[in-house]
Amino acid sequence: MITFLLCAVFTLLAILPLVLYARNRYFIDDLRQAFTMLRIGKRLVSYKKQKPLYTIVDRFLDKVTEHPHKTFIVFEGSRFTYSQADKESNRVARALQAAHGGLEEGATVALFFGNEPDFVWTWLALLKLGCTVSLLNSNIRTKSLLHCFSCCAAKVLVAAADLRAAIEEVLPTLQEQGVRVFLFSEDCGVKGIESLSDKIQQASDQPLSPQLRSNINMKSPALYIYTSGTTGLPKAATINHERLWQSSFMHAISGVRSDDIIYLYLPLYHSSGMLMGLCGAINEGITIILRRKFSASNYWNDCRKHNVTVIQYIGEIMRYLCNSPQRDNDRDHKVRLAIGNGVRADTWAEFLHRFGDIKICECYGATEGNIGFVNYIGKIGAVGKENFLHKMTFSYALVMYDTEKEEPVRDSRGFCIKVPSGETGLLVVKIGERTPFTGYAKNKQQTEKKKLRDVFVKGDLYFNSGDLLRIDNEGFVFFQDRIGDTFRWKGENVATTEVADLLLMMDCIEEANVYGVKVPGHEGRIGMASVMLKENMDFDGKAIHQHVKDYLPSYARPRFIRIQHDLEVTGTFKQKKVKLTEEGFNPGAIKDPLFFLEDKEGYVPMTQELYNAIADGILRL
């Protein structure tokens, strides 16, 4: 009898995996992923318990102790060890402290840098002082720069030497506001800009007391990162220490190991470069090959030269790499893992075919969002994979969305309706203890706009991601579209209202409606504006070109302008974009006058030849 029972139990145990596998063939991967997430969750809980709080800077200092002579950053032929980076940041902290007595715990300092080691040292220095760091996009100028700077109420600005001209443009306004400006140069001779490099050289590199940051807790803001979210002007998303930790674990979740070497060229002022990239690397104590910006021609040479094993990407990058001329040594590299977001299924397949067996780990998440998905299976085209732990931990749903009215569909009782599995819906995530939404700095209105109430029961509160997703019956998550007032182009979010406001500054423009249109063979959408001219005024393409060049980074400039007699609005006076977006920029289909922004010539009339060249990929945008 006993033998029979034992046999039965063994048989059951033996076939159990088979049964589970038959029900879910990703069971083992799901289980492994769940264990990884639990392990990370445990680490986070232990960090939370420590007093004073264990922050990313403490992690960095632990790594300095663990391996002082390991290379931390390689940049343009220079190599900095963990210990050197530590000392360098001590110096910056002391120099800033000496120059500005008010730089203490809780103060906000804005950084205006491109990717370079000084950026990293200054960021570390400010964290050591317990300051909150606001990361300005180094492409923005004049009005946008001032707007972003004032979002976070910083009274100090530290800038890279090569951005001096951009600073000088806004200096009078900064001075009016009593802002102290520091520049990474020896001396500057401009009243109102203080040099920093000379002071850093004289400063001591002795460690700073952890007492300086002893009151920081998980909810204290660590960073402000600018995002246009899905609506309106750029806003400063508040990244508190808890959020910073969560994002920095993305590397570990994706399988980065302590012996990896990461290639980092994505801007450090964005969340993918800063949180996933830099903070993730510090978390694992690995070496970073830092580059000022992406270069398709140097990409694989850099990877080979530095034995890079992990790369981070955005979808466009993968396409640029696939579009670069084929070489015999395309597969000669040590890259084993690529982490990022937004690669299209066809590019993904081509990338693997061409560059070899690299695990691509697509992730979904927004800077200010309160949920993330990771496609740890590597299924082509998916941005994530659900598993049981995910579903237990987070409360989220895809709900039906009305693209004409641009709002979720509500049933007769006024509640949202979940879409059936496999259908597209708007991702909403319950705002709660585990999924907090920290919102935007000093912008209650925009923070409120991202919240959705009475979703499934009266009084509940959800984060409106603004993204349309689809989840299939195996739990794979697919990105479908982004709604609202932004679109993505070249990996950057473009706020349509910001561009429209700029166009309205032109004498000849009465009204402007800005939206993104799809271009064959490109990720994202390119900027297009439909404008109504003032009575008896002509389209002044030259002036508009100069204007957008002065005020907007290249990715945000409208590449197409359509002239309409009047602009359609919805019942609630919102501009109608859906139809315009669908109509695109084909002169064969649109009877209105159309213009195309040529790099050199400015706005020129759109022709069928131009359209064909763009559609065929001969003219690259």
Ligand SMILES: *[C@@H]1O[C@H](CO)[C@@H](O)[C@H](O)[C@H]1NC(C)=O
């Ligand atoms: C890369 O790896 C090779 C072989 O393992 C080694 O000889 C070389 O020194 C490494 N290069 C760098 C820059 O570490």
